[in-house]
Amino acid sequence: MAGNLLEKIVSLCKRRGFVFPNSEIYGGVRGIYDFGPVGVEMVNNLKKLWWREMVQKRENVVGIDGAIITHPRVWEASGHVKNFTDPLVECQKCHKRFRQDEVKGKKCPVCGGSLSEPKKFNILVEAKLGVLEEEKQTYYLRGEACQTIYLDYENVLRSTRQKIPFGIAQIGKAFRNEITPKNFLFRQREFEQWDMQFFTSPKEMEKWFAYWKKERFLWYQKLLNHKKNIRFREHGPEELAHYAKKAVDIEYKTPFAGWKEWEGIHWRGDWDLSRHGQYSKHDFTYTDPKTGEKFIPQIVETSGGVDRTFLFLLLDAYEEEEREGQKRTILHLHPQLAPFKAAVFPLLANKKELRDKAREVFSLLSPLFMVDWDDNGNIGKRYRRQDEIGTPWCLTIDFKTLKDDTITVRDRDTMQQKRIKIEKLKTFFKENLT
Numbered sequence: 001m002a003g004n005l006l007e008k009i010v011s012l013c014k015r016r017g018f019v020f021p022n023s024e025i026y027g028g029v030r031g032i033y034d035f036g037p038v039g040v041e042m043v044n045n046l047k048k049l050w051w052r053e054m055v056q057k058r059e060n061v062v063g064i065d066g067a068i069i070t071h072p073r074v075w076e077a078s079g080h081v082k083n084f085t086d087p088l089v090e091c092q093k094c095h096k097r098f099r100q101d102e103v104k105g106k107k108c109p110v111c112g113g114s115l116s117e118p119k120k121f122n123i124l125v126e127a128k129l130g131v132l133e134e135e136k137q138t139y140y141l142r143g144e145a146c147q148t149i150y151l152d153y154e155n156v157l158r159s160t161r162q163k164i165p166f167g168i169a170q171i172g173k174a175f176r177n178e179i180t181p182k183n184f185l186f187r188q189r190e191f192e193q194w195d196m197q198f199f200t201s202p203k204e205m206e207k208w209f210a211y212w213k214k215e216r217f218l219w220y221q222k223l224l225n226h227k228k229n230i231r232f233r234e235h236g237p238e239e240l241a242h243y244a245k246k247a248v249d250i251e252y253k254t255p256f257a258g259w260k261e262w263e264g265i266h267w268r269g270d271w272d273l274s275r276h277g278q279y280s281k282h283d284f285t286y287t288d289p290k291t292g293e294k295f296i297p298q299i300v301e302t303s304g305g306v307d308r309t310f311l312f313l314l315l316d317a318y319e320e321e322e323r324e325g326q327k328r329t330i331l332h333l334h335p336q337l338a339p340f341k342a343a344v345f346p347l348l349a350n351k352k353e354l355r356d357k358a359r360e361v362f363s364l365l366s367p368l369f370m371v372d373w374d375d376n377g378n379i380g381k382r383y384r385r386q387d388e389i390g391t392p393w394c395l396t397i398d399f400k401t402l403k404d405d406t407i408t409v410r411d412r413d414t415m416q417q418k419r420i421k422i423e424k425l426k427t428f429f430k431e432n433l434t
């Protein structure tokens with residue numbers, strides 16, 4: 001299955017409403033996707049989980065939500081205008097361009113023509129702003145979400161009671177004119193990042209780098225069924241980004257390209273605040289209120305991809321199973337991530353008493369979390385539909401329910417069924433969803 005697992009995920013995503021190609025009726029745009037009704041639930045659950053982990057449960061991390069467009073000087077100061085480049089080679093015959101690191105040898109992989117020497121290609125996405133055509137100025141859609149955190153850093157410091165060391169977290173879109181967007185959500189041109197920038201004194205840099213490395217690894221690992229498919233990889237000096245003095249990737253073992261980056265933990269040092277200080281003529285020197293020590297805050301960054309996580313978790317959760325002659329596809333998603341926590345089935349769609357009772361159950365649970373309603377087809381088919389979108393529990397309302405107020409709760413992974421009193425349902429979900 002491994003070889004075509006990605007194709008199966010792409011097909012499932014479209015068929016069941018997780019992810020659609022953007023502008024499909026016009027032929028689509030490479031590297032741009034939309035989340036569908038089921039996908040948006042899952043991605044929102046993911047973001048909520050991250051926010052709870054990184055902001056809500058910590059006293060020393062606060063959140064922001066910055067704009068996508070910033071002053072153009074930001075990207076000069078950040079080094080992206082000069083350094084955010086991929087080396088490209090061009091075929092002299094068919095004029096197709098490729099990332100240099102993706103072609104072997106000197107021949108075009110499409111037509112066999114000779115390839116040019118590598119040229120640098122900046123991957124920032126531009127936007128023009130201004131009322132009059134001749135006055136329009138070039139701005140950039142942010143190439144990495146974290147830059148807004150540096151721009152807001154002092155406002156956060158002043159408006160909260162935070163003192164260094166502390167962190168600022170943000171979930172937000174980033175844009176890159178990727179030359180070869182590919183592998184579905186893995187490398188896109190518009191995507192979302194979850195970033196946390198931790199501001200510390202130079203003395204404590206080592207300690208916090210080690211701390212965040214461990215925290216982030218354990219958090220991702222908890223979400224996986226196959227715990228061996230995650231590892232660390234340290235960057236060699238030649239592959240460090242222009243802002244990083246040291247970097248380690250958390251990697252996932254993909255079925256399409258082996259180990260690939262999931263999140264980067266970067267030792268950014270004082271690069272960002274020093275550069276913004278230099279370009280904006282602003283002094284970012286911090287005075288420690290206890291010791292009086294003065295320094296430019298150093299930064300440990302944790303920067304991961306929301307869409308990439310979404311894809312990796314689908315790859316991890318997907319299973320095809322055959323039991324007693326019955327085939328099914330299951331997404332073994334963590335219940336907190338599953339788009340629907342439960343699906344409610346009246347056993348027979350045409351029996352009013354069953355439908356009314358099932359509506360009662362639906363109304364009881366739907367204020368708490370997303371519940372699906374399905375009265376279409378036989379129960380077996382309804383189970384299959386829910387397994388395929390990862391719904392952990394299916395609740396069937398049958399004739400026994402009308403007598404004793406119990407319903408059948410069927411577990412997605414074990415397929416075991418048990419009867420529970422309707423009045424006990426809230427407790428059941430409370431216990432199983434934490």
Ligand code: GAP
Pocket residue numbers: 143144145146176178185186187188189191192193195261262263264301303304305306307308
């Ligand atoms: N601020 C640091 C930074 O942006 P990065 O390694 O370029 O570092 C961080 O990106 C994360 O963003 C990656 O680990 C990956 O999960 C995600 N990411 C980067 N480029 C992406 C793309 N083209 N499509 C989807 N996700 C991407």
